[in-house]
Amino acid sequence: MTDTPTRAGFELIQRIIPHRYPFLLVDRVEDIDGYQSARGIKNVTMNEPQFQGHFPGNPIMPGVLIVEAMAQTAAIMVGAALNMADRNMLVYFLGIEACKFRRRVVPGDVLEMHLTTSRGKPGSRVWKFTGRAEVAGELACEAEFSAMMELPKD
Numbered sequence: 001m002t003d004t005p006t007r008a009g010f011e012l013i014q015r016i017i018p019h020r021y022p023f024l025l026v027d028r029v030e031d032i033d034g035y036q037s038a039r040g041i042k043n044v045t046m047n048e049p050q051f052q053g054h055f056p057g058n059p060i061m062p063g064v065l066i067v068e069a070m071a072q073t074a075a076i077m078v079g080a081a082l083n084m085a086d087r088n089m090l091v092y093f094l095g096i097e098a099c100k101f102r103r104r105v106v107p108g109d110v111l112e113m114h115l116t117t118s119r120g121k122p123g124s125r126v127w128k129f130t131g132r133a134e135v136a137g138e139l140a141c142e143a144e145f146s147a148m149m150e151l152p153k154d
Helices: 010-016 063-081
Strands: 028-033 038-043 090-101 110-118 126-135 140-152
Touching: 010 028, 010 063, 028 063, 038 063, 063 090, 063 110, 063 126, 063 140, 110 140
Parallel strands: none
Antiparallel strands: 028 038, 038 110, 090 140, 110 126, 126 140
């Protein structure tokens, strides 16, 4: 049995979740505590495609992408804890609740996503998470969400 990683860099992230540019929204995940909690990092840069139209002259990261970045962090955390690298795990949103946006996220910000598992354990298909996205310690978004994780049928 291999040790559970406590961090996931770009290479491991791509081995766990199928997302790729321009929809891969996590640069690395740190402080992975099994499938219980983790901290994702997203360096927000002006060259990302959403800023061409959201909004010209006043670029703001869309809230739905902030929530997606939290969900990707959760999937990476669970995937790392359950040794899902190279297993082609698929993840589907089931619900988003209690979502609130508190601060704009703009190019140059470092977005930190703090995730904890509310429901789910090895063998579960349905998981629930609580997430907080922060910039320099200031709350940008908070949400609860659930997702279904599964391996493709061969």
